[in-house]
Amino acid sequence: MRTKPGPVTRGALVSALTSLALAAGLTACTSSGSGDGQAAADGTPVTGGTLTYAVNQTQTTLDPGVSSADVTGIIDLNIFDSLVEQTGASAFKPWLATSWAVSTDGKTYTFHLKKGVTFQDGTPLTADAVKKTLDHAVDPAAKSQYAGSLIAPYTGTTVVDPLTAQVHLSRPFAPFLQALSTPYLGIQSPKALARPAASYRPVGTGPFSFVSWTGQKNVVLARNPRYTSWPSGATHTGPAYLDRIQFDLVTEDSTRFGALTSHQAQAVASVPPADVKALKAQPGLKLLSHQAPGANFNVYVNTRRGATQDVRVRQALQAALDVPSLVKTVYFGQYQAAHNTISAGTAYYDPAAAASLQPHDPARAAQLLDAAGWTGRDAKGYRTKDGRELDIVWPYTPAADREGRDTLAEGMQAQAKKVGINLQRPSVAVGTFVADIQNGTYNLIDTSFVRADPDILRLLFSSDQLVTKGGANASFAHSAELDGWLAEAATTRDPAVRKHDYALAQAYVLKNAYVIPGYVEQTTLGISDTLHGVGFTPQAFPSFYGAWLAR
């Protein structure tokens, strides 16, 4: 375990910036560079050049309707435009749809499309493309890993006229516009979708068109010179500045970082926290970071298995752990500790919910465990009840470990031991891990879930969203009250009701210790200072439409 204290001043600065941003009613965004992000602040944009962006993740398909990988979303964001643009935690603006209307029952959305837009293959944008794109995402044969689940209530689209599409839902669904704004539901060329899956080529109306994809090596995009469909909130109009973007897959952290410091890449994804100091010390480089909305990196507590069925044991675990100090140490102050299931950048985030979380207090943890009957002690110092040791099993698979999460868990293990909890971390193969998740054979499981909509809470805690049913309810939460709030919030169109419901739900899951908040996910980009104008989407994906390279 690393014990070197992180730079305190930086952590303080981050939280100060965050509260400022919050006070201004903006999405929480901490830009750690020298105020990059706005093209205007950096001088006059220059057209031309190839941006080499080293990423740490690859995909099996570039089809946004199928893939669930972040990197696919980041690449496809350049190729595809969406019907609507998300401009704030719960604000949407026209994009490919110039306007839209929602029926009074909330089950029909009518979209009026922008005139004169063509796909990169020359096909005109019509209502048929909207229909084909959405049908494709929910088609079981397409085996969608994500897009389909985003629009689960979708039943079909009626093409009213070439520029009017009527989308039908089985029930009112408040997160629908947010789902449409993600690159995973970017509008695809119907001609490209008609090709067999094996020879799929991504074709959209976006600022860059697809050039090539070399297996585990790279994806190359080139500027779409005929780009006309920029979103209404864009920082500029007209085609993109960069000639080309090359996404190079470099999985090895040190290689990726070295590619940046030696200027072989102008941007790299996922800078390891331990390298941030070295990056900032090197002239000509800077760090861009943006906090992600959705579910933080959290530990979910299984309410259906072993000792953690007892709410007192779950609360004792919350009280035993001092996650914020671990986050600070392990991540050198680069990541912000979470005090809620969702991050501050998510709509209807309620800072007051943190009061329902057990504060770090080992004495309180001991009291709770005593009350729950775990009063004995065995030779190893762990608590026992009726001769059974207080074991809490938290499986992990090294293949999925990232960002030093394992180190964080080791710290929690040590803290749990202090109050007599045997927190076990069996290392298992990917397959076993998946089986564990499916069968619920764990006490704790950790994950993060980036999604710019509070409906993520329903996916995580609603009783009809068990993993076996395609959801992510890893706590096996089963509460009629909670289900009620989450369902109402997802169907109502009254923002006040949503706010109220989500506030209740956020407090409820913390109070009942379904979850132990970890840290706020963030996108961290190391860039060369010749690169300007990189923006971030509300989903915390870097956006390269306005990016340019200084000569």
Next chain:
Amino acid sequence: MSAPDRTADAADASPPGTGDAVPPGATSPAGAAPLARWWARRAVSAVVVVWGAATLAFVGLHLLPGDPARLIAGGGSLNGTSPQVLRLIDRQYDFDRPLYAQYGHFLGQLVHGRLGTSYQLGRPVTKVIADQLGATLAVAGGAAVLGFALALLLALGTAGRPRARAVASAVELVLVSTPGFWIGVLLLSVFSFRLHLFPVLGNDGPRSLVLPWVTMALPIGGALSLVMREGLERALDQPFAFTALTRGVGPGRLRLRHALRHALLPVLTLSGWMLGQLLGGVVVVETVFARSGIGQVTLSAVNGRDFPVVTGVVVLAAITYVVISTAVDLLARLVDPRLRAVPR
């Protein structure tokens, strides 16, 4: 190929064994028939090796825990794959059929040379492998040649010279016991990140091959050189070496022309080990140097339970092994006249 001292070599040196796969031509009264038998035995054992490897891959992949449909649908995360999609995958890939039926089908396809279609990429496995084979061969082939050349230089230069020998074997031991991963990262940070001599990004051009070659060649060269020097020194201790010297053969020529042959046989028998080193090495090198190739394909196929790709790579490795071991046996006959068949 007839050195004047050939009879002396053959009479005095104890023959280093190259295994029992050597054709028994020399001792047989009729040369052609045993040779044909040897080829037939080779062919049978090749089939057995390929079948065994494919079966092991099949069994191994099915013994791995976890629902293959779920892994194909999206890896080790809590993701929203609906039960309908999972059932569809089960049906499409026959996971709902009993294991023996799946195995029978798999073997039937294999006999016909059909490796199937990648689950993850949706493309024929032969195409997936063929696309990446060139890149991997360029790395592995170059590294093997460079490693061999390095071993040759080190062994010829230091055999029988105590001081040079001590330094060389210390260096070789360090090379053999250093993880390839570490060598790669070290070379990268010095020659690419600091000195900007070689690029790290890109499979483009010979310049991007230099560091991967060196990374893989160093441990291979180190190990081969240890063995080669040992053989050289043994040969130089033989009476024939002394005889050759008294006949006026210079020390350099003695090493190159006479002793090296003796040293090459044990090196040849190491080629199986070398193939394993190269196969494992490409996975590491492709990761560290961000290159595409068979290693990367295999890694993601194993993690994503892409059975057809994994078995395809295993079959390819088995065939490569068979071809190389046959070639080595034939080469051994070239290097060591005692192993050759009687003149036909």
